[in-house]
Amino acid sequence: MTNYDLIIIGGGSGGIAAAVSAYDNGISSILLIEKEAYLGGILLQCIHNGFGLHTYKEELTGPEYANRASSELLKRKINYKLNSMVIDITPDFVVTYTNKEEGYQQVKAKAIICATGCSERSRGAIAIPGDRPQGVMSAGQAQKYLNIEGYMVGKKVFILGSGDIGLIMARRMVLEGAEVLGVAEIMPYSNGLNRNIVQCLNDYNIPLYLSHTVKEIKGQGKLEKIVICKVDDKLQYIDGTEQEISVDTLLLSVGLIPSNPLIENLGVEIHPRTKGPIVDESYQTSIPGIFSCGNSLHVHDLVDFVSLEGKKAGFFAAKYIKNELCTNQKVDIKNGVGVSYVLPTQVDIQNIDELQINFRCVKPFKTCYIIVKNGDKVIKTIKKPYLVPSEMEKVVIKKDLLQNLDYLTVEVVDG
Amino acid sequence: MDKMICIVCPRGCHLEIDENNNVTGNFCPRGVKYAINELSHPERMITSTVKVLSGDLKRLSVATSKPIPKEKIFDVMNEIKKVEVRGPLPINSVIIENVLGLNVDIISTRVLKEK
Numbered sequence: 001m002t003n004y005d006l007i008i009i010g011g012g013s014g015g016i017a018a019a020v021s022a023y024d025n026g027i028s029s030i031l032l033i034e035k036e037a038y039l040g041g042i043l044l045q046c047i048h049n050g051f052g053l054h055t056y057k058e059e060l061t062g063p064e065y066a067n068r069a070s071s072e073l074l075k076r077k078i079n080y081k082l083n084s085m086v087i088d089i090t091p092d093f094v095v096t097y098t099n100k101e102e103g104y105q106q107v108k109a110k111a112i113i114c115a116t117g118c119s120e121r122s123r124g125a126i127a128i129p130g131d132r133p134q135g136v137m138s139a140g141q142a143q144k145y146l147n148i149e150g151y152m153v154g155k156k157v158f159i160l161g162s163g164d165i166g167l168i169m170a171r172r173m174v175l176e177g178a179e180v181l182g183v184a185e186i187m188p189y190s191n192g193l194n195r196n197i198v199q200c201l202n203d204y205n206i207p208l209y210l211s212h213t214v215k216e217i218k219g220q221g222k223l224e225k226i227v228i229c230k231v232d233d234k235l236q237y238i239d240g241t242e243q244e245i246s247v248d249t250l251l252l253s254v255g256l257i258p259s260n261p262l263i264e265n266l267g268v269e270i271h272p273r274t275k276g277p278i279v280d281e282s283y284q285t286s287i288p289g290i291f292s293c294g295n296s297l298h299v300h301d302l303v304d305f306v307s308l309e310g311k312k313a314g315f316f317a318a319k320y321i322k323n324e325l326c327t328n329q330k331v332d333i334k335n336g337v338g339v340s341y342v343l344p345t346q347v348d349i350q351n352i353d354e355l356q357i358n359f360r361c362v363k364p365f366k367t368c369y370i371i372v373k374n375g376d377k378v379i380k381t382i383k384k385p386y387l388v389p390s391e392m393e394k395v396v397i398k399k400d401l402l403q404n405l406d407y408l409t410v411e412v413v414d415g
Numbered sequence: 416m417d418k419m420i421c422i423v424c425p426r427g428c429h430l431e432i433d434e435n436n437n438v439t440g441n442f443c444p445r446g447v448k449y450a451i452n453e454l455s456h457p458e459r460m461i462t463s464t465v466k467v468l469s470g471d472l473k474r475l476s477v478a479t480s481k482p483i484p485k486e487k488i489f490d491v492m493n494e495i496k497k498v499e500v501r502g503p504l505p506i507n508s509v510i511i512e513n514v515l516g517l518n519v520d521i522i523s524t525r526v527l528k529e530k
Contacts, residue, residue, distance in 0.1 A: 044525070047462045047463070047464060047476040047478075047524065048462050049460050049462055049478060050424065053424045059424070059460075060524075061462055061476060061478050061524040062476075063476050063506075063524045063525035064506065064507075064524045064525075067506055067525065067526065146464075147464055147474065147476065148472075148473065148474060149473055149474070150464065150466065150473050150474040175461070175463060175488070175489075175492050176463075176492075193427055194420040194422075194427030194429075195420060195421070195422035195423075195424070195426075195427045197420070198419075198420050198422050199422045199459060203459065203485065385429075386429070391427075
């Protein structure tokens with residue numbers, strides 16, 4: 001069995017950045033394992049532009065970003081396997097993968113970084129009543145059919161959920177000649193980036209139905225009609241507001257869930273809100289030696305932040321392999337009022353020069369304050385003109401403010 | 416006073432433009448340029464795919480080299496739909512030169528290898 005210092009599962013933006021960073025921090029015995037035929041992950045089907053402003057200081061399309069990131073990996077001659085599916089990880093870090101050329105293989109690692117991405121919530125996950133015809137699919141699946149395979153999935157399209165993939169696909173389907181009849185969002189605000197509302201919906205006069213959802217799907221064999229309906233502030237249907245719309249395609253953009261079956265089997269502790277593993281400031285999970293980054297840790301808005309997170313995970317995994325990671329002074333980081341989750345949820349300040357806490361707020365805020373507390377004592381306050389749940393926020397706290405820690409809390413309050 | 420959301424980057428700044436073309440609410444200088452452009456002649460980047468006749472991919476992703484006038488989006492899409500390519504082609508190859516005389520090229524955004 002071949003032994004490596006570090007095995008990275010997933011060759012998307014998170015895994016690639018982690019591999020490059022671990023290598024640059026002195027670890028050369030690395031194997032990255034990717035299930036698809038190309039490095040780059042989901043970026044390859046995201047042919048639109050807007051990627052890379054933070055990482056490369058220019059605006060790239062998804063495939064271009066993937067190409068830049070992969071070339072960093074190739075330049076360092078880091079080992080990687082394509083078309084290879086990891087099917088098991090044992091408690092002593094034996095990783096089993098399979099592929100066509102090598103068949104069933106086992107390799108062993110001192111540390112593992114999981115960068116396995118996320119999956120889309122399905123019709124079943126949100127339980128839309130009605131018939132079960134063809135023509136109902138997730139937006140990302142339609143994106144793959146259209147941008148990678150070259151198949152149009154329909155001509156009269158409705159989109160449920162105003163997540164970014166749904167908005168991007170609304171524009172994409174219109175450009176390819178489909179009629180997009182609308183986007184329904186159950187919340188009273190959109191979950192997509194503002195720029196995507198403007199350039200994907202407003203530009204093409206596609207209506208956005210806020211506080212609306214799909215109440216019923218109708219069709220024998222093929223999708224024929226959907227019934228949309230307004231919801232109240234408890235997200236319940238309002239009787240009498242139903243509207244029937246003739247469509248042949250319903251795309252679902254109703255959220256992404258981190259995908260971690262391999263390490264969930266190992267008993268890694270999962271965060272109830274993010275559905276990804278619980279990690280500390282080093283991106284180490286509850287199982288020492290297993291690290292997590294990217295969309296399998298928590299769903300990001302921007303690939304640039306995935307790359308940054310991968311870079312950190314690679315750096316700390318390298319430290320772990322070199323026995324330089326401290327774990328004896330951990331304190332908790334909690335989400336206070338106005339905050340739905342914080343990441344990381346634990347910190348040992350011996351490992352860091354400054355602490356970055358990522359979080360999302362629970363609802364849209366106008367002028368507001370982000371408050372970080374140590375116990376009951378406020379240690380940092382930041383004024384913000386606005387905050388929305390669809391945009392991940394961060395606070396960075398210098399180490400000199402992190403002395404005598406009890407526990408940390410992040411809050412958002414109206415200004 | 417006009418209000419708009421900047422689409423230059425995913426940050427999505429909320430911009431306000433007064434009668435004298437003074438822009439506020441922008442995080443970076445590109446917001447000012449965007450706001451003034453958007454009021455006089457709005458432009459957009461377009462991305463799509465073209466058919467691959469021989470190569471390791473079924474579709475090759477492409478983009479405009481610069482933003483194009485908003486009202487030309489569908490005309491440019493029609494030109495992109497006419498194209499068929501053969502590999503190998505390096506990334507950022509010119510697929511259509513000076514599309515519709517707009518001084519904008521259509522370039523590939525992915526490496527296309529031979530089959």
